Amino acid sequence: MLQSLHVKNLALMEETEVEFGRGLNILTGETGAGKSLLLGSVNLALGGKFEKDMLRKGKESALVELVFDGVEGRIREKLLQLEIEPEEDGTVIVSRKMQVGKSVYRVNGETVTARQVKELSELLIDIHGQHEHQSLLNRKKHLEILDAYGGEEARAAAGAVEAAYQQFREARRLLEEEGMDERNREKEASLAQFEAQEIEQAALRTGEDQELEQRYRLMVNGKRIMESLSESYQYTGNDFDSGAGSALSRALRALGNVSALDDRLSELEDQLSEIDSLLADYNRDLAEYMDQCEFDGEDFAAVEERLNLLNRLKEKYGGTIEEVAAYGQGRRQLLEKLADYDAYMEGLEKECRQAEKKLMAACETLSALRVKNASALTEVLKAALVHLNFLTVEFQVEVRRASQATAKGFDDVEFLISTNPGESLRPLGQVASGGELSRVMLAIKTVMAGRDDIDTLIFDEIDTGISGRTAWRVSEQLDSVAAAHQVICITHLPQIAAMADRHFVIEKSSTQDNTITDIRVLDSQESLGELARLLGSDALTEGALSNAREMRAQAMEHKGKNGEA
Numbered sequence: 001m002l003q004s005l006h007v008k009n010l011a012l013m014e015e016t017e018v019e020f021g022r023g024l025n026i027l028t029g030e031t032g033a034g035k036s037l038l039l040g041s042v043n044l045a046l047g048g049k050f051e052k053d054m055l056r057k058g059k060e061s062a063l064v065e066l067v068f069d070g071v072e073g074r075i076r077e078k079l080l081q082l083e084i085e086p087e088e089d090g091t092v093i094v095s096r097k098m099q100v101g102k103s104v105y106r107v108n109g110e111t112v113t114a115r116q117v118k119e120l121s122e123l124l125i126d127i128h129g130q131h132e133h134q135s136l137l138n139r140k141k142h143l144e145i146l147d148a149y150g151g152e153e154a155r156a157a158a159g160a161v162e163a164a165y166q167q168f169r170e171a172r173r174l175l176e177e178e179g180m181d182e183r184n185r186e187k188e189a190s191l192a193q194f195e196a197q198e199i200e201q202a203a204l205r206t207g208e209d210q211e212l213e214q215r216y217r218l219m220v221n222g223k224r225i226m227e228s229l230s231e232s233y234q235y236t237g238n239d240f241d242s243g244a245g246s247a248l249s250r251a252l253r254a255l256g257n258v259s260a261l262d263d264r265l266s267e268l269e270d271q272l273s274e275i276d277s278l279l280a281d282y283n284r285d286l287a288e289y290m291d292q293c294e295f296d297g298e299d300f301a302a303v304e305e306r307l308n309l310l311n312r313l314k315e316k317y318g319g320t321i322e323e324v325a326a327y328g329q330g331r332r333q334l335l336e337k338l339a340d341y342d343a344y345m346e347g348l349e350k351e352c353r354q355a356e357k358k359l360m361a362a363c364e365t366l367s368a369l370r371v372k373n374a375s376a377l378t379e380v381l382k383a384a385l386v387h388l389n390f391l392t393v394e395f396q397v398e399v400r401r402a403s404q405a406t407a408k409g410f411d412d413v414e415f416l417i418s419t420n421p422g423e424s425l426r427p428l429g430q431v432a433s434g435g436e437l438s439r440v441m442l443a444i445k446t447v448m449a450g451r452d453d454i455d456t457l458i459f460d461e462i463d464t465g466i467s468g469r470t471a472w473r474v475s476e477q478l479d480s481v482a483a484a485h486q487v488i489c490i491t492h493l494p495q496i497a498a499m500a501d502r503h504f505v506i507e508k509s510s511t512q513d514n515t516i517t518d519i520r521v522l523d524s525q526e527s528l529g530e531l532a533r534l535l536g537s538d539a540l541t542e543g544a545l546s547n548a549r550e551m552r553a554q555a556m557e558h559k560g561k562n563g564e565a
Contacts, residue, residue, distance in 0.1 A: 001486035002125065002456045003091075004067045007041045009059040012508065012517035019521075023501030024482035027490045027519070028530055034517035035490045035506045039127070039460055042066065045096045046121035047114045052100045065095040068124055070455070075123045082120070084110045092124070127458045128445060136415070136437055137429040143413040145444055146397060150373045151451055157366040158409070164362040165407040168355035175348045192331040195317070199328030202313060204321050209310045212303055219300045229290050237283050245283065248276045363409045367399065370411055374399045377447070384443035388477055389470040390436075394418040396425055415440075435465025442477060449481050457481065459489040463496055471495035476558055494534035494548070498555040503527040528552065 005018045012034050029035050044050055045064040055062050071079075071090040079086045084107050086092070094117060097104045105117045112120075135141045147154045218225065238245035252272055259269040314320065317327040337344050374397040382395040395417050402412040416425035417432060417440070432440060442462050449457060463474055475496040481487055482501065491497055503522045508515065522530060528548045529540050535551070537544030 001068065001070060002042075002066060002488065003069045005038075005042060006063070006065040006067075007038070008063040009056040010041055010044070010062045010064065011037055011054055011056060012515055013037070013041070014056065014516050016517070016519055018504065018519050020486065020488060021502040022486055024479055024499055025486070025488045025502045025504065026497050026500035027488070027504045027506055028492065028497050028534060029506035030508070031492075034508060036460055037517065038506060038519060039458055039488070039490060042125070042458065043127060044098070045094055045117075046125070047105075047118040050098045050103060055098070055100065060099060062098045063095065064098075065093065068092040068094070068456075071124075075120070078120055078123055079107070082107065082110075082112060082116050084108055084112070092120075094120070094124075123454065125456045125458065126445070126454045128441065128460065128462060136432075136441060139412065139414050142397070142415050142428075143408065143411065145448070146370055146373060146377060146399075146413050148448060149377050149451060150369060154366075154369055154373065157362070157369050161359070161362045161366050161405075161409045162407045164355070164359040165405065168352070168359045171348070171352040171355040175345075175352050189335060192334045196328050196331040196335065199313065199317065199324060199331075202309060204310075204313075204325050206321055206325075209307070209314075209321055212307045212310070216303050216307055219303065226290065229286060233283065233286050233290070236279055236286075245276075245279055248272065248279060252276060359405055360410075363405050363411075366409045367401070367411050370399050370409075370413065374413070380447050381440075381443055384446050384477070385440065387473060388439045388443055389473040390419060390439070392419065392421050394425055433465060435470075438462055438464045439466065439470070439474065442474060446477055446481050449485050454485075456486045456488065459487065461490055461492070463491050463493045467493070472554075475499045475555065479555075479559060492534065494531050494551055495555075497527075497531055497534055498548075498551045499558070500527065503530065505530055 001022060002020050004020065006016070007013045008015045016038070018038070027035055027038065040048070041064045044054075045066050050062075069089070069091050071086065071092045075092070076086045076090075079092070087108065091108075093106075093108055095106045096117075103114070105112050105114060107117065107120065147158055150157075234243060236244045238249065252269070255265065255269045255272060259265045310321070313324050317324045378395060378397045381397070382393060385393045385395055395415070398414050398416055400412045400414070402410050404410065415428045417428050418425050419431060419436065423431075428437070428440065442459075445457065445459075459478070462478070463471060466474060471493045472495045475493075475498065478487055478489060478496060479499045489496065497503065503526075504519050505522055505526070506517060506519045508517050510516075528545055531548035531551060532540055532544035535544060535547055537547075
């Protein structure tokens with residue numbers, strides 16, 4: 001569950017920390033106090049869009065931090081996939097530091113991407129915003145809800161459809177791209193034949209271009225190289241009196257005249273003799289290298305011509321010898337394909353038919369599962385709607401076959417509803433008002449809450465467009481959901497606030513040059529005062545408090561019955 005929320009320097013919030021509890025957490029406050037901003041900060045931490053005007057005036061950065069506890073199962077596996085080691089006690093800390101043009105996300109201290117946080121958040125929390133019920137006007141949402149209701153079995157079937165669809169689409173794309181008339185085939189074959197022969201005739205050898213480039217550089221710089229080598233040979237050889245070799249020979253003779261007189265002198269003579277031997281070896285190696293560097297005009301022309309050929313082939317067919325050879329192999333394969341083109345196309349057509357058959361089979365399996373789940377979802381949603389004060393409601397999840405298969409299958413799913421006796425079922429968007437749509441969404445959330453392992457549900461003003469007895473029903477439904485999940489709810493209705501297990505008030509205070517939004521948890525007496533305010537009382541009179549106590553007692557009676565149940 002969401003254990004705590006820490007917000008710093010965000011809009012009107014200077015620094016706020018909230019510790020939520022299990023069950024039903026209710027947030028109330030005056031209009032404009034910042035109720036939605038507080039839960040909007042949760043969205044920000046989980047990847048929501050950050051605008052520069054959200055930053056508190058005069059501050060360079062803002063921070064939102066969420067602490068979840070009791071994390072296990074799929075969430076723990078997700079953390080491991082992100083290479084984040086979960087805490088032993090199941091604690092997960094998600095934070096986001098926001099600056100203009102830059103955000104840094106961290107999970108348990110490890111830097112992650114916004115996309116990774118979003119994937120993780122889908123397992124941690126379900127947020128129902130003020131206008132989310134409007135998404136029910138889109139039939140794609142109906143399909144999404146039905147498949148989510150189907151659980152793991154539906155996910156697996158939908159995954160099989162998507163994989164089969166991708167395979168079919170690739171087979172169809174290849175079939176369409178490979179199709180050509182006889183004239184184009186002849187043209188393509190002629191070009192492939194020419195290119196394959198050109199590459200084969202070149203008799204390419206891996207690394208040959210590098211070897212030739214080295215030889216070419218030596219040849220181009222041959223004169224300067226020979227002048228330098230000759231000068232080095234002269235200075236180190238024996239052919240000139242000024243050469244190092246001649247000087248060493250004279251030095252050896254001079255030392256040899258006295259080396260017998262002292263062992264130390266003999267050692268020095270050996271050292272000098274070794275130097276003389278090394279210099280002689282160097283001169284021999286240098287002379288051999290100079291012999292090999294003799295310029296041959298025909299050889300130079302041959303190297304230059306071969307290099308030009310290799311470079312031209314690399315420009316046409318690939319940047320390396322290996323790429324050119326691979327291109328040539330591909331052209332040979334194309335020639336083989338074109339040589340028996342009819343058989344090749346027949347094979348592609350067969351693969352396409354098989355892929356389509358596999359796709360349709362996967363769609364049939366998924367569709368049958370959807371029809372079965374639609375029947376069950378119809379019943380549980382209808383019951384939930386009746387509990388939410390739809391007294392004469394008829395509801396149906398209709399599954400129809402669409403004109404063609406997609407990655408989602410070939411089903412078109414639509415929610416149909418009738419809220420008045422004698423009226424036929426019609427699409428949800430044509431019948432339901434804003435308040436009714438809000439209750440339908442709550443019914444869906446209630447049903448789905450029992451089928452997934454997301455522990456925390458957030459409702460931002462789920463009570464839009466309702467009052468009176470209906471408000472009590474919504475309150476009771478939220479309490480039922482809170483029996484198995486943590487529920488955090490922003491509301492302006494006293495009927496819902498009365499049901500709170502933990503009641504918070506959001507307040508805005510101003511000074512001459514500063515405005516701050518803060519949140520605090522209320523004790524039982526303070527909660528009664530807030531209920532009285534929600535009931536419309538300007539002052540905490542005994543009559544207003546009496547009404548608040550009566551409302552709280554009614555809520556507690558419901559909770560007691562739930563506990564007994």
